[in-house]
Amino acid sequence: MRKQIEIPDCSSCKARINSVFGELSEDELEYWHSTKGSNFYRKGQVIFYEGNYPSGLYCIHDGKVKLYKIGQEGKEQIIRLAKAGDILGYRALISGDEYIASASTLEDSRVCFIPKDTIFDLFKKNMDFSLYLVKLLSQDLEHVENRMVNLAQKPVRERLAEALLILKETYGMEKGNNTYINIALSREDLANIVGTATETVIRLLAEFKNEKLIATKGKKIEILNLNRLIKVCNISD
Amino acid sequence: MRKQIEIPDCSSCKARINSVFGELSEDELEYWHSTKGSNFYRKGQVIFYEGNYPSGLYCIHDGKVKLYKIGQEGKEQIIRLAKAGDILGYRALISGDEYIASASTLEDSRVCFIPKDTIFDLFKKNMDFSLYLVKLLSQDLEHVENRMVNLAQKPVRERLAEALLILKETYGMEKGNNTYINIALSREDLANIVGTATETVIRLLAEFKNEKLIATKGKKIEILNLNRLIKVCNISD
DNA sequence: CGAGCGATTGAAAAGACTCAACCACCGTGG
DNA sequence: CCACGGTGGTTGAGTCTTTTCAATCGCTCG
Numbered sequence: 001m002r003k004q005i006e007i008p009d010c011s012s013c014k015a016r017i018n019s020v021f022g023e024l025s026e027d028e029l030e031y032w033h034s035t036k037g038s039n040f041y042r043k044g045q046v047i048f049y050e051g052n053y054p055s056g057l058y059c060i061h062d063g064k065v066k067l068y069k070i071g072q073e074g075k076e077q078i079i080r081l082a083k084a085g086d087i088l089g090y091r092a093l094i095s096g097d098e099y100i101a102s103a104s105t106l107e108d109s110r111v112c113f114i115p116k117d118t119i120f121d122l123f124k125k126n127m128d129f130s131l132y133l134v135k136l137l138s139q140d141l142e143h144v145e146n147r148m149v150n151l152a153q154k155p156v157r158e159r160l161a162e163a164l165l166i167l168k169e170t171y172g173m174e175k176g177n178n179t180y181i182n183i184a185l186s187r188e189d190l191a192n193i194v195g196t197a198t199e200t201v202i203r204l205l206a207e208f209k210n211e212k213l214i215a216t217k218g219k220k221i222e223i224l225n226l227n228r229l230i231k232v233c234n235i236s237d
Numbered sequence: 238m239r240k241q242i243e244i245p246d247c248s249s250c251k252a253r254i255n256s257v258f259g260e261l262s263e264d265e266l267e268y269w270h271s272t273k274g275s276n277f278y279r280k281g282q283v284i285f286y287e288g289n290y291p292s293g294l295y296c297i298h299d300g301k302v303k304l305y306k307i308g309q310e311g312k313e314q315i316i317r318l319a320k321a322g323d324i325l326g327y328r329a330l331i332s333g334d335e336y337i338a339s340a341s342t343l344e345d346s347r348v349c350f351i352p353k354d355t356i357f358d359l360f361k362k363n364m365d366f367s368l369y370l371v372k373l374l375s376q377d378l379e380h381v382e383n384r385m386v387n388l389a390q391k392p393v394r395e396r397l398a399e400a401l402l403i404l405k406e407t408y409g410m411e412k413g414n415n416t417y418i419n420i421a422l423s424r425e426d427l428a429n430i431v432g433t434a435t436e437t438v439i440r441l442l443a444e445f446k447n448e449k450l451i452a453t454k455g456k457k458i459e460i461l462n463l464n465r466l467i468k469v470c471n472i473s474d
Numbered sequence: 475c476g477a478g479c480g481a482t483t484g485a486a487a488a489g490a491c492t493c494a495a496c497c498a499c500c501g502t503g504g
Numbered sequence: 505c506c507a508c509g510g511t512g513g514t515t516g517a518g519t520c521t522t523t524t525c526a527a528t529c530g531c532t533c534g
Binding site: 412423424435436439440443 | 481482483504
Binding site: 054069100124149150234 | 309324328332334372376379381385386387390471
């Protein structure tokens with residue numbers, strides 16, 4: 001399954017700038033670092049399961065992770081995508097609930113684990129830290145509410161276009177002179193983000209290709225005409 | 238518009254048991270009470286608008302409120318329903334953001350207003366209070382995520398059945414020997430909860446009536462067969 | 475009494491889904 | 505090295521759900 005690996009150093013972690021532990025002082029960061037563990041997950045491995053209870057916080061050192069819920073007939077709905085520096089499972093941890101979603105890796109990833117006690121210590125001691133977590137919760141709520149309205153009101157075509165933009169925002173472009181989105185998702189995963197059937201995704205991607213909005217090479221998607229793709233979304237957020 | 242009214246007394250407020258201010262000490266409650274204002278809103282009036290910045294917290298003394306966002310073509314999507322004792326606008330207040338949804342009354346309501354400073358004072362001083370707010374955030378996130386999966390995966394028929402159950406849970410039954418759900422929603426509001434067209438709601442309600450699951454009398458809906466209605470939802474939460 | 479809004483019904487069209495077949499690629503084992 | 509099997513991607517056809525548009529109805533309010 002997962003492999004215990006050498007503990008990456010937090011103070012030099014490139015994820016630090018845009019992550020929770022940017023809020024920590026030197027001492028606190030040392031504390032944080034000293035109590036944490038780190039694991040390597042192969043692509044597709046599960047980090048935690050919906051329904052379990054958290055015993056700490058996960059922090060993505062590098063890699064890509066999806067958070068998803070299982071709905072009707074076992075169909076997966078992807079709730080959120082995470083990248084290096086993002087933390088996972090704080091909702092359940094803070095509120096003392098079980099996980100309401102599962103997390104698994106979209107590619108090989110190194111994920112650190114910070115035990116519950118450390119988090120609660122810091123939560124009590126460092127107001128910036130706790131406010132940061134509360135802000136994260138608020139942002140998540142905002143994002144999910146927006147997506148809810150989209151799911152309720154937008155046709156699949158617009159939702160798919162928007163999903164592509166979100167993927168671009170989240171994972172950026174590959175290095176080099178192309179414009180491939182820096183993530184390789186299966187058509188099924190894409191469908192599970194958009195909330196539709198795999199076949200529908202394939203057909204609509206074909207439409208986008210006809211309209212010269214995108215190009216694909218295997219799982220890699222290239223955005224050819226960003227402006228028109230944005231138009232397709234029918235912006236509202 | 239809204240009318241300034243005599244300030245209801247918090248210590249005898251029947252909403253106290255299941256609300257934030259159940260966490261407060263006598264002194265704190267006195268503080269809370271002394272800084273608050275109170276307004277009367279006629280049915281359909283707006284309490285706050287999406288996009289504005291909050292200057293305090295709203296607490297429903299009595300009445301019923303919907304929180305909604307405006308989406309495509311101005312179509313409204315109802316995010317959450319609130320009742321006596323519920324508080325509104327804490328997400329935006331805590332995170333310092335603008336409101337991401339609007340709130341308006343579904344019937345005549347008295348709504349108290351507690352200024353920002355009071356809330357932040359208590360947030361800092363009373364850990365139980367702040368944790369309560371964070372828990373509310375977490376619960377909201379959980380509910381919205383569940384609804385998101387439902388919107389993505391369940392057919393309208395199931396979602397409507399579920400909406401009726403949620404209405405029953407939220408607002409309960411009318412007093413007396415009938416089983417009317419204690420809220421009078423327009424078909425359009427119902428559609429905006431479910432995320433569908435008004436006509437579809439009407440047709441599906443007619444189906445439910447044929448199947449003797451419900452009966453209606455104007456806007457009032459009576460649940461005739463709760464168990465079968467639950468079956469229609471295809472439970473998963 | 476007439477205007478107007480919400481509720482209802484009907485008919486047609488559109489959007490998406492399901493099912494089934496087929497293809498393409500990839501890794502395995504002979 | 506190649507045949508095999510399996511998985512994921514693609515395409516087509518048919519069907520079902522849901523939406524849209526239009527018309528009608530019923531009730532309330534001035």
